[in-house]
Amino acid sequence: xxxxxxxxxxxPIQAPKTDATRPTSDRARESLFNxxxxxxxxxxxxxxxxxxxFAGSGALGFEALxxxxxxxxxxxxxxxxxxxxxxxxxxxxxxGQTRLHxxxxxxxxxxxxxxxPKFDLAFMDPPYRKDLVVPCLRVLKAGQWLAExxxxxxxxxxxxTPDFDGWNVITDRSIGAAKVWFLSAL
Numbered sequence: 001x002x003x004x005x006x007x008x009x010x011x012p013i014q015a016p017k018t019d020a021t022r023p024t025s026d027r028a029r030e031s032l033f034n035x036x037x038x039x040x041x042x043x044x045x046x047x048x049x050x051x052x053x054f055a056g057s058g059a060l061g062f063e064a065l066x067x068x069x070x071x072x073x074x075x076x077x078x079x080x081x082x083x084x085x086x087x088x089x090x091x092x093x094x095x096g097q098t099r100l101h102x103x104x105x106x107x108x109x110x111x112x113x114x115x116x117p118k119f120d121l122a123f124m125d126p127p128y129r130k131d132l133v134v135p136c137l138r139v140l141k142a143g144q145w146l147a148e149x150x151x152x153x154x155x156x157x158x159x160x161t162p163d164f165d166g167w168n169v170i171t172d173r174s175i176g177a178a179k180v181w182f183l184s185a186l
Contacts, residue, residue, distance in 0.1 A: 001059060004030045006066030014087050015057040016080035024056075024125060024155070028175045029063050032153065035182075036121075037067070041170050042182075043120045043151055045069050051122040051145065053105035053136060058085040060123040060153075065097060073115055075101045075108070106135040111145045118147040128157040137167060141185060152183040 001013045004026055024032075036042045046068040052061030053075045061072035072094075074085050082100060089098050099115060101108075105126070111118065122140060126132035133154055140146055151170075156162060158179045170182040 001057065002026055003063055003066045004033065006063070006068065008062070008066040008092055011092060013057055013059050013062055014084045014091070016078065016084040024059050025176070028178065029059060031173070031175050032180055033063055033067065035173065036153075041151075043149065045121075048120040049117060051075065051119045053122060053124045054126045054132070055085060056081050056125065058088055060125065061098075062088060062092065064121065065094060069121070071097050071116065073099050073101060073119070075103055075105045077102060077104055106132055106139060108139045108143050108145065110143045118150070119145055120147050120150050122146060122150065122152045124152060125155040129160060133162040137164070141166065146185065150185070154181040154183060155179070156181065
């Protein structure tokens with residue numbers, strides 16, 4: 001896996017050496033970020049504060065940082081995945097622009113003051129068919145993690161349709177075996 005565009009274009013990203021993680025492919029990330037870069041409803045990536053939930057390798061967060069995001073909080077519980085994210089942070093020299101939370105994305109609680117202002121963009125790529133999307137959306141809202149005009153990008157299996165009650169589905173796109181949903185809070 002490599003970073004597709006921006007400051008770190010072409011740099012490799014280490015993925016955890018386990019079958020428990022399903023990294024977003026380079027092609028899928030390129031499609032996703034092309035949408036984000038050109039949609040009038042998407043927040044600007046320059047200086048954005050990003051949440052990468054169920055981070056895995058951190059590929060989505062690292063891609064956002066490469067394209068100008070100011071900060072990314074990676075949220076991941078798996079030991080191997082956290083190790084890969086730490087290695088990627090070190091390889092890219094992103095110590096001051098990143099933080100790694102060892103916490104379940106569905107049990108974040110209130111946003112701690114120590115992570116700075118609310119987030120402009122959240123990526124949520126949970127394991128498919130585990131019903132994790134709705135509890136995670138609930139905790140993002142209840143814990144006041146997101147800025148008022150934040151965008152949440154949710155990846156599901158192509159045949160999944162979570163209950164997005166309380167969220168505005170701006171649009172969705174099929175990308176390979178996945179479906180990507182672009183949401184804003186109601």
